[in-house]
Amino acid sequence: MSLSTKEYFVKETVKSIRRNQLMSLASVSTVALSLLVLGFFMVMVFNTNHIAKYLETQVQISVYMSDESSEETLAATEKTLRELPGVTSVKAITKEQALERFKERLGDQSGLLSSIGDENPFPYSFEVHVDKPERIAELAPKIDELESVETAKFGQEVVENIFRLTKIMRVGGVLLVLLLAMATLFIIVNTIRITVFARRREVTIMKYVGATDWFIRWPFLLEGMFLGFTGALVAAFIISQAYGAILSSVHSTLAFFPLLPSWPLLLYINVSLLVIGTGIGAAGSTISLRKFLKV
């Protein structure tokens, strides 16, 4: 392709976008809008995954010992727990520590505790952490059967709900991405079809004087790609700004809430939006040109 030909393509593309300013604006905003929804969904999926992973690591097995256990039994149980497959840490919580924690949690209302008298109702317990959350369900019953263990509990429902939620988000995410991509494609196809229709005479003449299909296609392809890219750029900008704002407001109010940091999350999302936008633009113009190239 010679330089003058490239120049010609760019000139034609600019001319066409100028001539169809309103329609170009409409498609840029529609692309931006659908990619915006897509981008926000991606932000949500990534963050849900992140939160799920975080919560999974927080899940532990609480092993409550009977009050009659002797020091030796406690030490032996701790040893047994440590030797179980997949157990990464075992932390002993004495009765006194448990009571202390509870007081802390009550804060100002710790006075309530005086009503239970001097007796400490909390059992001696171990907090058992495991390497993989999937292991919890199989380990808990085993621990439960150990001698002098009262009960072994874990947040089974929490874990299962988290798994279910992430699965739904993943499947739903893929579906939504496909749907939005198709809607965007449809809009681009129609925009380009209008510009092609306005220039069908030109396309026909080009065919008659011996232009190759690719020569005819290039300006339209560039136009579609430009519209898609610009729309994606707008969406990426809005998402970046919005996510930054969300992060700072979450940090100031719910500091412990585990949201992903902007970097590299926004990089991934913005790059994929730009790729999707440009790709859809290119596909849209190719589809809408097909009919007109048959002369």
Next chain:
Amino acid sequence: MLLMTGVSKTYRNGSVALRNIDLHIKPGEFVFVVGPSGAGKSTFIKMLFKEVAPTTGKIYVDGVDVLALTEKEVPFLRRQLGIIFQDYRLLPDRTVYDNVAFAMQVIEAPPLKTRRRVMTVLELVGLKNRANAYPGELSGGEQQRIAIARAIVNDPILVIADEPTGNLDPETSMEIMRIFTGINESGTTIVMATHDREIVNFMGKRVIAIENGLIVRDDAKGVYGYES
């Protein structure tokens, strides 16, 4: 230059446009194709640049088997042809110069060569001083001259014209024919479909008459008419 053997065309709706046409046109000839509307003239013309493919038969343009060309090769056949229509088919938003240069840009000719060649052909059709005008500012005859300039700017071996004087008055038509004669005298073969009795009779060139999809007459120095 042009060879057709056993060419027939039946459209999908069942209408028969051409029946078993055999034809040979030598390089440098000037050939009129006449016949009533719906006789198959348009189909015949469109087959020369492969807008329509025959149902059966063979077509050779300058020794090239047109039907064997793939879709990708068709543009390269068309670059050797100059095609002219009754309705000029110009781009109204481009100047006279750009309308002609367009045909060279499309085949990616070098810009310098394009400039020189476009001015040469505009001079040939007498529109050099209107190079910066827009088609809408010009008369029908002038617009057709732009179309002719565009058709010959790439030095075609064969010029195909479909009723080029159909929208023009007799005087302007004669002007157009003078230009065609000039092109033909420089060695370019011309095939022209027409309804214009006066022109055919005046020119005294080869006349092929098509009626009902058949060649009913083929006279070396013919006059208008298709009743055998």
